[in-house]
Amino acid sequence: MSGNVRQVVLVTGASSGFGRLTVEALARRGHQVFAALRDVGGRGAKAAAELTALAAAERLDLRIVELDVTDQASADKAVETVMEAAGRLDVVVNNAGGIFPGPLEAFTAEEAQRQFDVNVFGALRVARAALPQLRQQGQGVLIQVGSISSRVTIPYSGLYAASKAALGSLTEAWHHELAPFGVESVIVDAAPYPTNIGNNAVLPADAARFTAYGEGFGSFVGELTGRQTENPGDPTAVSDAIVALVEMPAGKRPLRTVVAPPAQREAVESLNAHAAETARIVGADMGVSAFLVA
Numbered sequence: 001m002s003g004n005v006r007q008v009v010l011v012t013g014a015s016s017g018f019g020r021l022t023v024e025a026l027a028r029r030g031h032q033v034f035a036a037l038r039d040v041g042g043r044g045a046k047a048a049a050e051l052t053a054l055a056a057a058e059r060l061d062l063r064i065v066e067l068d069v070t071d072q073a074s075a076d077k078a079v080e081t082v083m084e085a086a087g088r089l090d091v092v093v094n095n096a097g098g099i100f101p102g103p104l105e106a107f108t109a110e111e112a113q114r115q116f117d118v119n120v121f122g123a124l125r126v127a128r129a130a131l132p133q134l135r136q137q138g139q140g141v142l143i144q145v146g147s148i149s150s151r152v153t154i155p156y157s158g159l160y161a162a163s164k165a166a167l168g169s170l171t172e173a174w175h176h177e178l179a180p181f182g183v184e185s186v187i188v189d190a191a192p193y194p195t196n197i198g199n200n201a202v203l204p205a206d207a208a209r210f211t212a213y214g215e216g217f218g219s220f221v222g223e224l225t226g227r228q229t230e231n232p233g234d235p236t237a238v239s240d241a242i243v244a245l246v247e248m249p250a251g252k253r254p255l256r257t258v259v260a261p262p263a264q265r266e267a268v269e270s271l272n273a274h275a276a277e278t279a280r281i282v283g284a285d286m287g288v289s290a291f292l293v294a
Contacts, residue, residue, distance in 0.1 A: 013096030015047035021239035036067035069122030106204030191260030
């Protein structure tokens with residue numbers, strides 16, 4: 001543990017990508033980790049088997065729990081399972097998410113709801129399940145996995161960016177509202193890194209409207225993919241940042257952690273600093289400074 005306090009951690013969306021890297025890294029550092037997977041008996045079975053085998057081979061305290069973030073009862077049951085097994089819950093890492101790329105005009109309102117159902121309402125459901133326990137303990141941490149697109153929206157990512165911006169707003173509200181209970185709320189805003197999120201991307205169902213943007217969308221994807229192929233980046237930078245937040249002393253965790261290439265990180269961090277100062281000024285002018293947490 002390298003001197004760090006052992007934490008009980010629940011990580012959603014742990015089958016692959018940032019979530020998978022995070023549960024493995026935390027478990028290897030001696031934390032008690034619950035890897036939350038959707039549909040453990042079906043599409044999540046392979047990941048569940050792999051993580052179970054890893055835990056046995058390396059003698060890790062890494063366990064599987066079923067959790068579908070689109071179902072409140074499932075989130076409630078997952079937290080109950082953790083409490084029954086560990087007796088407490090210290091950290092919730094909300095990593096579950098998806099992406100609906102494409103021109104906004106081509107998406108129906110129902111498709112937009114599906115994007116928000118996972119990325120935004122999913123976080124609300126998991127938080128509602130966990131927060132009564134964290135408040136009762138008088139300590140705990142909510143860590144959201146966000147995106148720099150919540151700060152800078154590029155074309156053809158409008159739904160995803162909007163959902164991550166909403167997630168950032170929820171995080172900030174929790175940051176202020178939960179502080180009196182000793183509970184922290186923070187977010188990791190990550191740049192695009194090579195994970196399998198693109199493999200599960202959902203394109204617009206309205207083929208006619210999608211086709212109207214076909215040339216522009218195709219060129220955009222080509223340029224973006226080309227740059228990422230040249231400089232793919234290492235997704236463990238994100239899981240390392242999450243691990244660092246888990247292991248930070250209480251009260252020392254920053255509201256926002258940006259994980260991105262240097263130019264992007266510096267630009268977004270500058271924007272975050274201006275936003276924090278703006279919040280201070282607006283809060284003071286509204287007379288609610290006493291309710292804001294730095």
